[in-house]
Amino acid sequence: MSGxxxxxGLAxxxxxxxxxxxxxxxxxxxDITDVAADFVADPFLIRLNQSWHLFFEIWNRNADKGEIGHAQSADLRHWTYDxxxxxxxxHLSYPHVFEHGGEIWMTPESTDAGGVHLYRAASFPHRWHDEGVLVPGALADPSPLFWQGNWYLFACPSFEKHDDLTLFTSAQLDGGWRPHPAGLLRTADVRGSRPAGRLLNDEGRLLRWAQDCYPQYGTAVRAFEILELNPERYRERELPESPVLVAxxxxWRHGGMHHIDAHRLPDDDRAGWGAAVDGFYVEAQPDGCEC
Structure with missing residues (x-):
């Protein structure tokens, strides 16, 4: 067997x-020193007070579930896990962290809890308060976006098959969410449905990232441009640069990749853009192992 x-990584x-x-x-x-970790994945970045903060899933072997870890860096290149x-x-994963209204928020994946929970930083980055459920249901990789005065939430309702994409909308972050009239944006599409990171607003151009789960989970990351998004309509197209991340x-990533969180860097960083990404390799088990 294999895992x-x-x-x-940072790209x-x-x-x-x-x-x-x-x-x-x-x-x-x-690098994980406080629990027995089997892997780390789903990285999200936020920059505050000249420091970069990285939130990510840690699979805690003893607890047999995901928990959210934190690391910090001044330059995106040297990191300290705390x-x-x-x-x-x-189980928690996909810690989508963002700033809004002078507060720091997080919408981690919490499918086992039966809904998308909204957390507020009570003391950033170490203490978080559960503000309640935004949308009920087992919704994988919930990805919120504030666009032109309205909130939108993309998620995968088929978290075992990875092949559907649904959309919700609200006038406010902390309540009033309803299904978007467009309904399921994608169905039975294992190559372009499940969210693969923060939606990117690049000076008015909206990009959506999707996990390509063919022929297996975590194969690659595909890129889509959102052409129309309002409380009534939705339209997108896949970009010619897609896929943008591959094995x-x-x-460390010879098996595949399935996540991206891209940020425009400060003007003094000649790289232009930086992105937290993840990837996997397959660890073969000893012969006869039934683990």
């Missing part, structure tokens, strides 16, 4: 659609 061992480039994936990751399971910052009785020959 996917996920690690986290840089002149465009979020043309990133150079590093030969080595910035964070692996070996522990688990959010754990619940249920690599080096050991």
């Amino acid at each position: 996917q061992i996920w690690s986290i 840089f480039g002149a465009s979020p659609l043309a990133l150079r994936v590093p030969d080595s990751p910035i964070l692996t399971k070996a 522990g688990i910052v959010l754990r619940e009785p249920w 690599g020959g080096d050991s």
Whole structure:
């Protein structure tokens, strides 16, 4: 038998659609010091007070579920891990962290809890308060976006098959969510449905990232441009640069990649764009192992 061992890297480039994936990751399971970690994945970045903060899933082997960890960096290149910052009785992953209204928020995946929970930073980055459920249901990789005065939430309702994409909308972040009239945006499409990271507003151009789960989960990341988005209508197209992240020959991501969180860097950083990404390699089990 075999298992996917996920690690986290930082990719840089002149465009979020043309990133150079590093030969080595910035964070692996070996860097986790407070729990027995099987892997790290789903990285999200936020920059506050001249520091970069990285939130990500840690699979806690002893708890047999995901928990949210945190690391910090001044330059995106040298990182210090400082522990688990959010754990619940249920599995957590995909810690989509963002700023709105002078507060820091997070909408991690919480399918086992039966809904999308909204968390507010009570003391950033280490203490988080559960503000309640935004949308009920087992919705994988919930990805909120504030666009032209309205909120939108993309998620995958078929989190075992990875082949549907649904959309919700609201006039406010903390309540009033309803299904978008467009309904299921994609159905039975394992190559372009499940969210693969933060939607990107690049000076008015909206980009959506999707997990390509063919022929297996975590194969690649595809890129779509949102052409129309309002409370009544939705339209998108896949970009010619897609897929933007694929498996690599080096050991840490030779199996595949499935996440991106791209940010325009400060003017003094010549790289232009930086993105937190993840990838996996397959760890073969000893012969006869039934684990």
